[in-house]
Amino acid sequence: MYCLTLEPSHEKKIIDLNYIPVGLGIKKFSNNFLNDKSGVNISEKNSYYGEYTFHYWIWKNYLEKIKTEWVGFCQYRKFFIEEKADRKNISFDQLKNISVSSIKYNTNDYDCILGSQFSVENYKLMKIFKKHFFKFLSKPLVLFVKNKRTIKFHFDLFHGEGNLDHAIDLLNDEDKEDFRKFVNSKTSFNPHNMFICKTKLLNEYYEIVFPWLKKCEEIFGHKQLKGYGMQRIYGFLAERFLSYWFLKNYRVKELPIIVKDLSDYNVL
Numbered sequence: 001m002y003c004l005t006l007e008p009s010h011e012k013k014i015i016d017l018n019y020i021p022v023g024l025g026i027k028k029f030s031n032n033f034l035n036d037k038s039g040v041n042i043s044e045k046n047s048y049y050g051e052y053t054f055h056y057w058i059w060k061n062y063l064e065k066i067k068t069e070w071v072g073f074c075q076y077r078k079f080f081i082e083e084k085a086d087r088k089n090i091s092f093d094q095l096k097n098i099s100v101s102s103i104k105y106n107t108n109d110y111d112c113i114l115g116s117q118f119s120v121e122n123y124k125l126m127k128i129f130k131k132h133f134f135k136f137l138s139k140p141l142v143l144f145v146k147n148k149r150t151i152k153f154h155f156d157l158f159h160g161e162g163n164l165d166h167a168i169d170l171l172n173d174e175d176k177e178d179f180r181k182f183v184n185s186k187t188s189f190n191p192h193n194m195f196i197c198k199t200k201l202l203n204e205y206y207e208i209v210f211p212w213l214k215k216c217e218e219i220f221g222h223k224q225l226k227g228y229g230m231q232r233i234y235g236f237l238a239e240r241f242l243s244y245w246f247l248k249n250y251r252v253k254e255l256p257i258i259v260k261d262l263s264d265y266n267v268l
Contacts (some may be wrong), residue, residue, distance in 0.1 A: 001101050001196070002034070004051050005236035008081040010262045013092065017030035019074065022054055034062075048222055050235035051075065051193055052213070059206040064065045066193035070103050072113070072196030076260040080113065082195065087260045095260060100196070111250035112197040114190035114243065114247055115257035121187045124135070151183040151240060158229045159236050163220070167237050170215040172208065175245070192257060193235060205245060 003010075003019035008029045014021040015032070023029030024036055024046055036043040036053040046053045051073070058066075063182035074080060080100035100113075155164045168180050197205075213234050225231045246252055 001072040001085055002054070002073060003074050003076060004054055005075065007260070007263065008033075010076050013262045013265060016092075017079075017096055024051070024054060034082070038196075044228045045222070048225065048231060048234050050232055052209075052235055055206065056210060059203070063203055065148065066199050066202075069199060070107075070196060071202065071256065072100075072197045074099075074194055075192070076263075077259060078192050078194060079258050079260065080115065080196065080255045081258045082255070084256050086205055086260055087258050090258070092259060092265045095258070099258075103196070109251065111201065112195060112246045112248060112255040113253050113255055115192055115194050116190075116254045117188040117243075119188040120151060120192040136227055144244050145250065149187060151189055152262060155183065155187050155236070159193060159233055160230060163233065164237070164240070166219055167212075167216050170219070171212055175208065175248075176184070178248060179241060182248075183240060190246075190252075190254070191239065191243075193242060194257060195246065197244065197250075200249065205242075212241070213238065226242050 001019045002022050003017065003150060005013045005014065006023075006025040006027065008023060011021055021029075023033035024043075029035060034054075036046065036057040039057065041057050041060070042049065043057070049056070052102055055073075072080070079095065079096045080166045081095075083098055085094065086096060108178045115132060152164055156162065164183060165180075168176060168183070171179060212226050216234060216237060220230075222231055223247065225233060229236075232236055234257055
């Protein structure tokens, strides 16, 4: 299990959780961290791709070095857990006890673990309404019918209207229309670009997602992307695609994800 972070001070906590620390971004990390800056890499795109600069590094430099049957990815403030917990009151020892760092289930029943689905139907309506008043005026039905608030509608609100459609147009023929149907009909997805899967599946996934994101760069570029929702658009595109791709092709088991920043704990 790899745990990705932007903060060198998280090293001890990550190791205590039995994860392999991965340092991303511009800060200096110790030699205990893996990073995305050696070999063939796109580390300079981290502010646009997020965790996918590390996935790209694995794809180009490290796949053959992963000898375990399963491989997984979490983040310094998001963790797979065995059972739901109150993030406000959870101690570090409690987090360690319930966080997933190894496969303990019958692996004959599934090929991948994803986070429990996030429903865009239940997103705080007033929060969206305040920020996107005119969008709701153009489609008032979404105020009253939850299943009209699809993945695509949610993406259009937060990451630019029409951008998801433009990106899907660049997908390979095998996935293009299935993914389009997925985002236009589904109202939930597996969030945070977090997954645990059989290692042999990684290359198959990477060979689809990275050529697609590269094509998307020709449309969206980099420097002109302003604001978090647009600057990280490649990570958000990958997040929706990851959910679709694993659900379509493999048996998926879902586990809760807790949002708990390691910076909340005193680092000794």
